[in-house]
Amino acid sequence: MNHSPAWTPWRRQTVHIAPRQNRRRRARRPARWDGTPPGAQPTAPGSLKAPETANDKLTALDNFRKGSENHALTTNQGVRIDDDQNSLRAGSRGPTLLEDFILREKITHFDHERIPERIVHARGSAAHGYFQPYKDLSDITKAAFLCDPRSTENYPGLSVRSTENYPGLCSLFDSTGRRGVC
Known part of the structure; x- marks a missing residue:
């Protein structure tokens, strides 16, 4: 019986510690980069980072936008919301956090929305x-x-x-x- 540390008796084969000279190594692919630096990705209209996109049509619609009646947008508890279009994130490109109570409230409203599919009583x-x-x-x-x-x-x-x-x-x-x- 061979007691070499490179030999495993349960597999009955030799384990190669050093890489073989003939084995081809895969070249690592570089990560894709679309040329957009962090923080310069497209944003929602009306956010602070959004580029200026004013035109005649958007100016005419300003009177009909949500919150144009000078009433503050609030949560169910009456807390004023300044921005309900952007969520709390971990970093500039990180995942959305569920610590954002406004997002949780929007998800709750969406999940409890009643969509009548079929009414049983004819x-x-x-x-x-x-x-x-x-x-x-x-x-x-x-x-x-x-x-x-x-x-x-x-x-x-x-x-x-x-x-x-x-x-x-x-x-x-x-x-x-x-x-x-x-």
């Missing part, structure tokens, strides 16, 4: 009855209840929910739940 009206066409309409349609001149029990309903967003559309259903023609 609205509308329906009627139970019998339908009987005057004659066979198989040359016009393939609907079974219109092709057979016998009386058919049905339960048509008008769903108000589907017509709220589409005023020209209405949904009729028969007793089996199939969508009919409006």
Whole structure:
């Protein structure tokens, strides 16, 4: 058994301490630099670092901007906010800190915003009855209840929910739940 420190018995192979002469070393890639010095990156309009970008359109909109009524922008607790567009950061290019209570308040408002996706309770009206066409309409349609001149029990309903967003559309259903023609 070899008791050399460069030999590991559990792997049964030799560990090379010195680098091999033939092994190619990867060249380190230089970090990308876009030519913008720190602190000169683009900023939000209205911030202290923003370049002067006044034009006629922006001047006309000044009367309609948030806070133009000479009321101070405040938090939920009534603390005045001078700037709600920039967050507290660790350094000039560091991550945003959650110690910024204004940012936390904005995140809380965003997370608790209610976006109605679907309303479960249907609205509308329906009627139970019998339908009987005057004659066979198989040359016009393939609907079974219109092709057979016998009386058919049905339960048509008008769903108000589907017509709220589409005023020209209405949904009729028969007793089996199939969508009919409006």
